[in-house]
Amino acid sequence: MSTTVIEPASSSGSSPPVGDPGNAAAEARFAQATQLQLTWWRFRRHKLALVSLIIVVLFYLVAAFADFLAVSDPHATDARRSFIPPQGIHLFDEGGFNPHVYGLKGVRDPRTFKLAYTPDPARKLPVRLFARGYTYHLFGLFETDIHLLGLEGGGRSDGIFLLGTDQLGRDLYSRMMVATRISLLIGLAGVTVSLFLGVILGGISGLYGGWVDTLIQRLIEVLRSIPTIPLWMGLAAALPNTWSVTQVYLAITIIISLIGWTELARVVRGRFLALREEDFVVAAELAGASQMRIILRHMLPSFASHVIAAVSLALPAMIVSETSLSFLGLGLRPPAISWGILLQDAQNIQVLAGAPWLLSAAVPVTVVILAFNFLGDGLRDAADPYG
């Protein structure tokens, strides 16, 4: 789509995307820019969205390299290291740079005679970069046992406990890395299903209009007026106990996208209705282009950015849904690890009072949702660079 005539940016209501509006060079640049460039320029001005984009990318990097970043096997239980508070890595030792953590020492409580394991400052265990740990498959393909951090020496129960351990002695930090992967992927998978439903149904609705449109719009209204959590709980609880982790994962994805598509369908329908009357679409029709070609070649590029914005706003909702369901014990089931499952451990106030670090899984949930929301806002503003 070429744009030969473009009014000066300053007169179009919003401020220009680049530099000084009086600058002729900038104006020429603006006039020649592709839509993608314009969108990027406008998006770039939204600083919060830019920062959010970086955060989201970082989160997905963590998801991709979850096992590499983990320090100990997230599934390995060890009763001896139950509820160990978070341990920092001590960077300096006797004046020199020598990162180390303390080993564990069994101490008998003088009153209860219970053996409790606490860090022992006398036993220093050096921390090494790219150390060997448990074996895993990087990207599910390459078998390796290299981890970003690892201990040199030390007993079976010793380890780096950046965020402490849970009741079963599993390292919370390692679990959180792996949980990030599962929680973010389920969001992506859910959005993909929603996107598919939303684009198809919203497209049909906007393209054909008439009773099909009415029917789909009523269906959306009906779906939106149902309280979702009880419904999800009902559907999720009905999944057979015998199902494998993967099957449950897929089923939960479908359940949470069952409602999520409505917003996407609305956006797609709205764009279809708006674009149907546009001159370039009419022109394409008159030129004898097939309907498929009009949709894919002419309409899709102009509403793709709106859909992307809607997707980035739908993703956090998906992540919250999965977290809520798993938190209730109705979503993913252990041994799967997700943020919701980590938070499930923090449900009990007595446990929480003794081990507040279990709440730390709330931090990535909040940060990623916030980042997606800002990103979505920025994308939505940038979606229509000619507006």
Place this chain on the structure above:
Amino acid sequence: MLVYLLRRIGLAVITCVFISILTFIIIRLPPGDFVDAYIASLAASGSTVSLEQADAMRRDYGLDQPLPMQYLRWVGRVLEGDFGVSMVWRRPVAEVIGDRLWLTMLVSLAALFLTWAIALPIGIYSAVRQYSIADYIFTTLGFIGLAVPNFLLALILMYVGFRYLGLNVGGLFSTEYVQASWSWGRAWDLAKHLPLPAAVLALAGTAQLIRIMRANLLDELRKPYVVTARAKGLSEARAILKYPVRAALNPFASSIAYLFPYLVSGSIIVSLVLGLPTVGPLLLQALVAQDMFLAGAIVLLLGIMTVIGTLISDLLLTWIDPRIRLGGR
């Protein structure tokens, strides 16, 4: 007006039918039927049921008929107020649910009113003093409110209350009133416990509404009639509150329709964390124990109450907004 009313009520009825079908699916989803589960629960407590008895029960509940017929029978029973028997509690479902449904609605409604009460003044302030420090603070708080799922907020609040204030912030009644029958004292006790869960629930909605109110009012404030009002020497408060705020309120009012289902949804999970005597914990127990009649009844009732609530809010909206009343839209 009448056409709109009929259309709106028709839609509500369709929604209810849809919810009932979904509920029926939920009831029927677990493997085996109700009688199987009932026999299993009887067997667990030592008594046995003969095959003839089981078949008689199946006939009695119409389980030998095709699914659509079963659905109609079930709906018929529900319309008569018979939700079946809870397997875990061995009592009629209606009895088990009791007060809890009303308390759920009460918490959700309280959250709704709180949302309004907070969002309205802050929204106006943020729009009138756009880009002031307070505006930025409210916007940031709003975003955080939007991003933190409310059950997480409830968890953090519980922890802070327990750890630093030595309070147990859960529940809707003090211990002496939990089992008591209704009295003024109990109602007052409830009123004292209500604000916290309502506030937890209200936060996300408030954040959204503040943003809507701020955006709407900003649009209105730029219109020439506001300039005219100011030029004619109206006091600032009057020039803002009398017309632009009222015009900005319309989309605000329509937000109840989507806010209410959301609040009811949220109340389920917040109730679980805060230990409120609403249907939330009951629903989870029922689902975990596969007590499907109880779970189904709760999902159905919650859905229908939400639809009714939305309907009422829409009717209120027609009263506020003449454009809808006159069929313009």
